[in-house]
Amino acid sequence: MGFELGPVAAAAGYQLLAFEKAGSTNAEALNRARLGIEGPLWITAREQSAGRGRRGRTWETPTGNLAASLLLTLNATRPQAATLGFVAGLALNEAVSAVAPGIAVRVGVDGLDEPRTRLTLKWPNDVLADGAKLAGILLEVEPSGDRLAVVIGLGVNVAAAPAGLPYPATALNELGSFVTAEGLFTALTDAWVRFHLIWDGGRGLAEIRRLWLAQAAGLGAPVAVRIGDSVLRGKFETLDEEGRLIVLTDDGERRAVTAGEVHFGAAASLAS
Incomplete structure (x- = not known):
């Protein structure tokens, strides 16, 4: 089975370029933006050898995991474009729930306990399953004439999670759902269209924010945010209208965080 767009994405005019191997799907997308290709264009690779994560980290994509990037060219500001990470998180959660409904919720023995959501969204751009990292965004x-070329890269642990990370990670197959990267990608392309329409050039950010907060990891819990050489501690209170993390400190001050390394719960007390 090859990578294919979902019917909704195909009807909406999205295109697809699929590689067997690529260094980085984000790099492939940016190269095409520099050649004047505007998108919307999805780029996938069965194997990615030089994937990039946030803050300059590498992202491993062995065969069986999903590496996909979406190229868009928008009339938007950089802060508006940054909120597409929330759109991607919502779309990915919906796609995983569609192809692997058995891992979306967990119930207790004999189903007597209340079901709880296993999939959550970690600010700014991670998807967690049972608190372990399942996907990164x-x-x-880059400027493209008087507009912006925006590339949204998604890496999902489908077949296996990398070892030796400083945080817990998991994969769909490890959670007992034997879906394929190709099947997840098809569902993702259709889910993206739905949430991108809600986003509506940034005009629908309030609704995206509401939907994202309903699935947020660590909301109301202790949080520690490493910003450069300092650590901000407090409680994850909400997101503001621009998608910034709002931390309520112990002295009652509300601090808006634009970027940083976030730790929740018990990990927040250990972060230094």
Whole structure:
């Protein structure tokens, strides 16, 4: 089975370029933006050898995992474009729930306990399953004439999670759902269209924010945010209208965080 767009994405005019191997799907997308290709264009690779994560980290994509990037050219500001990470997180959660409904919720023994959501969204751009990292999202933006070329890269642990990371990670197959990267991608392309229409050039950010907060990891919990050489501690209170993390500190001050390394719960007390 090859990578294919979903019927909604195909009807909406999205295009697809699929590689067997690529260094980085984000790099492939940016190269095409520099050649004047505007998108919307999805780029996938069965194997990615030089994937990029946030904050300059590498992202491993062995065969069986999903590496996909979406190229868009928008009339938007950089802050508006950055909020597409929330759109991507919502779309990815919906796609995983569609192809692997058995892992979307967990119930207790004999189903007697209340079901709870296993999939959550971690600010700014991670998807977690049972608190472990399942997927990461990387946005890269460049000027393109008087508009912006925006690339949204998504890496999902489908077949296996990388070992030796400083945080817990998991994969769909490890959670007992034997879906394929190709099947997840098709569902993702259709889910993206739905949430991108809600976003509506940034005009629908309030609704995207509401939907994202309903699936947020660590909301109301202790949080520690490493910003450069300092650590901000407090409680994850909400997101503001621009998608910034709002931390309520112990002295009652509300601090808006644009970027940083976030730790929740018990990990927040250990972060230094």
